[in-house]
Structures are given as C-alpha cells and as structure tokens.
Amino acid sequence: MPDTLVKAPALELRGVRAGYGRIQVLHDVDLLVPAGRVVALLGPNGAGKTTTLSVASGKLAATAGHLHVGGQHVNGASAAALARAGVCRIPEGRGIFPTLTVAENLKLVGFLGSKADGVADTAYERFPVLAQRRGQLAGTMSGGEQQMLAMARALGSDPGLLLLDEISMGLAPKVVADLYEVVGQLAATGISVLLVEQFVHTALAIADYAALMVNGRIVRMGEPADVQDAIQETYLGGGR
Ligand SMILES: Nc1ncnc2c1ncn2[C@@H]1O[C@H](COP(=O)(O)OP(=O)(O)OP(=O)(O)O)[C@@H](O)[C@H]1O
Ligand SMILES: [Mg+2]
Numbered sequence: 001m002p003d004t005l006v007k008a009p010a011l012e013l014r015g016v017r018a019g020y021g022r023i024q025v026l027h028d029v030d031l032l033v034p035a036g037r038v039v040a041l042l043g044p045n046g047a048g049k050t051t052t053l054s055v056a057s058g059k060l061a062a063t064a065g066h067l068h069v070g071g072q073h074v075n076g077a078s079a080a081a082l083a084r085a086g087v088c089r090i091p092e093g094r095g096i097f098p099t100l101t102v103a104e105n106l107k108l109v110g111f112l113g114s115k116a117d118g119v120a121d122t123a124y125e126r127f128p129v130l131a132q133r134r135g136q137l138a139g140t141m142s143g144g145e146q147q148m149l150a151m152a153r154a155l156g157s158d159p160g161l162l163l164l165d166e167i168s169m170g171l172a173p174k175v176v177a178d179l180y181e182v183v184g185q186l187a188a189t190g191i192s193v194l195l196v197e198q199f200v201h202t203a204l205a206i207a208d209y210a211a212l213m214v215n216g217r218i219v220r221m222g223e224p225a226d227v228q229d230a231i232q233e234t235y236l237g238g239g240r
Contacts, residue, residue, distance in 0.1 A: 007035035008071025010161040010192030011056055011087075016065035018055050025051045027216045028065065031194075032209075033161065035070075038183070038193040040203040040224070043213035044235040049196040052213070053163045056194065057089040058082035070160065086160030090167065094150040098139025102130050105138050105149055109156035123152035126182060144175035151182060162186065164195040168202065180206055200231055 011033040019025040025048045033039045041049050054060035055067065058079040067075050069085050077085070096105050106120040124131035127148040133141060138149055147167055154162060164183070168176040176199065184206045187193055197203035204210055204224040212220040212230055220230045 009033060009068065010035050010037075010070060011194060012066075012068040013052070013055065013062075014066040014068075016052075016055060016062045016067065018051060018060055018062045024063070025216050026055065026062075029213075029216070029218055031211055031218060031221070033192050033194050034208075035192055036187070036190045037208040038187045038195065038206055040207035040210045041194060041196045041213060042200055042203060042210060042227075042231055047213040048216040049213055050165055051216075053089060053165055053194070053196060056082075056161075057087055057163055059089075083157070086158075087163065088154045088157055088159030088161065089163040090150050090154050090165065094146050096138045096146055096149050096153065098137065100138060101135050102138055102141070102149055103134040105153060106130075106156065109153050119152075119156035123149075123156065126155070126185075127152055143169075144171045144179070147171060147175070147179060148182075151179065155186070159191060161192045161194065164193065164197075166196055166198060168197060168199050176202060200228075200236065204228060 009032050013029050013031040016029040017024055017026055029052060031052065041052060043049055051060065055062050058077050058081065062075060066073060069082060069087055074082060074085065097108065103120060106123050109119045129145055130148060130152060133145060138146060141149070167179055180202055183193060183195070187206070195203060207224050209221065210224045210227040211218050212227055212234060214234055220227050
C-alpha cells in the first residue's frame with residue numbers, strides 16, 4: 001500500500017483563518033501535505049503564502065480552523081513545540097549567524113537540541129562547497145552559499161516537514177537548480193516539503209502536488225499538470 005494511505009499527512013490545514021491585527025489574510029484555507037510528498041504553494045504577491053507558512057510553523061496563530069501536524073491537532077502550539085514535532089521552516093533572511101563561521105553555524109545546530117555529531121559531516125557531504133568554506137564567516141559568503149548553509153542547518157534538526165519560502169530569492173538560475181536538486185533528494189528520503197516559489201516551473205518540476213492561492217484562498221489544488229493552466233491564467237498573464 002502506498003505510504004500516503006497508511007501514514008498521517010505531514011501537514012493539514014482545515015478551514016484556517018489567520019491575519020494580522022484586525023485584518024484577515026487567510027480565509028478558510030484547506031491545504032494538505034501528504035507524508036513524504038512535495039507540495040508547491042503558488043500564487044501572486046500578497047496572496048497569503050508566507051502567512052500560510054507562518055501558521056504551519058506556529059509563528060502565527062490561526063483564529064479559526066484546524067492545524068494538524070503528523071495527525072496531531074496542534075492549534076495553539078508554539079513555534080518551538082512545532083519545531084520539536086519536526087516542523088522546520090527556513091526563516092526569511094535565512095536564519096544563519098553572519099558573524100560566525102560556517103563550521104560554527106553548523107555546530108550550533110547541535111546546541112539547539114539535536115545530536116551535534118554528524119550534522120556538519122552530513123552538511124559537507126551534501127554541499128561540498130560548505131566544506132571548502134568551513135572557516136569563512138557565513139555573512140561573507142555568496143547568497144547561494146548562504147542558502148545552502150541555511151538548508152544544511154535545517155536538515156541538521158532532522159525535520160519531518162520542511163517549509164521553504166522562496167529559497168530562490170536573488171539567486172542565479174544554476175544555484176536555484178542545485179538547491180532544488182537537493183530538495184528533490186530530501187523528498188526522496190521521506191521528508192515532506194511545503195514550498196513557496198516564484199519560479200513556477202522550477203517548483204512544479206519537483207512537486208507532487210500544487211496549490212494555487214489567491215487573495216487568501218486556495219482556489220485550486222491538484223497534480224502540477226492540472227494546476228498549471230490556472231496558474232498561467234491567474235497570475236502569469238494569459239496563454240503560454
Ligand atoms: N506582519 C504583517 N502585518 C500586517 N500585514 C501583513 C504582515 N505580513 C503580511 N501582511 C499582509 O498579508 C497579506 C499576505 O501577505 P503574505 O506575505 O502572506 O503574501 P505572500 O503570498 O507571501 O506574498 P509574496 O509572494 O509577495 O511573498 C499581504 O496583504 C500583506 O501585506
Ligand atoms: Mg511571501
């Protein structure tokens with residue numbers, strides 16, 4: 001039997017509402033990330049994609065609806081509690097320590113609760129460029145290298161669900177392709193991924209499912225081929 005039928009979904013939002021102050025941004029969002037699958041959350045600027053990731057990571061509380069992680073009802077759980085439950089979000093700004101070296105950044109993952117040993121070794125194996133730069137201050141590396149370090153740190157916490165928000169931001173196409181190759185490899189190891197991405201084709205190429213969000217609502221969810229035309233019409237501008 002396929003995994004998806006026996007394993008609880010990695011993430012499930014049902015009728016989720018959330019916003020900032022009195023402004024509601026998410027309106028009854030239903031979103032499912034099956035275990036071990038990659039879901040792309042796509043949509044125009046301001047649609048509510050980052051807000052959705054904030055709810056999923058516990059940074060922003062839902063004002064209505066249900067949030068499930070690995071089959072557990074986790075409404076109201078803190079970001080720290082969800083991190084312990086295996087939810088890992090790469091923060092905007094990448095969440096690395098710019099004035100520490102690469103090696104120190106990787107060492108700190110261990111101090112944050114997971115097994116320290118092996119985090120750096122795995123990182124250097126997966127991203128050889130980090131091994132070459134282990135003594136360099138993280139803040140002086142290129143954008144792509146910093147993104148790799150951010151990913152390596154995220155993986156060091158051994159996540160079950162990875163939340164990625166535009167990891168391509170400001171990076172050259174070749175670097176983006178390399179990063180997404182790693183995302184694909186991670187998914188192959190069973191990590192579930194919810195990714196937000198402006199490069200629609202890049203995202204759809206590795207996604208098992210895609211969801212199109214417009215004005216805080218999921219207007220389409222399905223396999224990439226079924227959602228592609230709706231994306232084109234909704235925000236990429238007409239025919240292909
Ligand atoms: N901290 C905040 N306080 C107030 N409003 C916010 C805040 N963060 C986001 N918003 C508003 O919520 C709406 C959704 O924003 P969000 O960042 O979720 O969109 P997005 O889909 O990620 O857009 P983009 O593709 O531009 O990153 C926008 O109208 C935005 O201005
Ligand atoms: Mg965003």
